[in-house]
Amino acid sequence: MLSLLTFERIAKKNGVKRISKEALEEAREIVEERGVELAEHAVKVSRFAGKKTIMDTDVKFVIEREA
Numbered sequence: 001m002l003s004l005l006t007f008e009r010i011a012k013k014n015g016v017k018r019i020s021k022e023a024l025e026e027a028r029e030i031v032e033e034r035g036v037e038l039a040e041h042a043v044k045v046s047r048f049a050g051k052k053t054i055m056d057t058d059v060k061f062v063i064e065r066e067a
Contacts (some may be wrong), residue, residue, distance in 0.1 A: 002028055038062055 002058075004024045011019045038053075041062040046054045 002031065004028060041066075
């Protein structure tokens with residue numbers, strides 16, 4: 001699980017002066033859900049290709065395919 005502080009730092013680096021705890025929690029949930037979806041798809045791609053190890057190319061392929 002990613003910390004709220006991580007999301008607060010990202011927001012502040014991008015010019016946000018203040019952000020509510022609820023907004024940080026929502027951002028964290030969305031990123032975690034998306035990460036799980038990408039991981040699941042990358043596993044399917046890797047297994048289909050007969051590989052046991054998921055490589056960065058598998059993740060990139062999934063991201064490009066969904067875009």
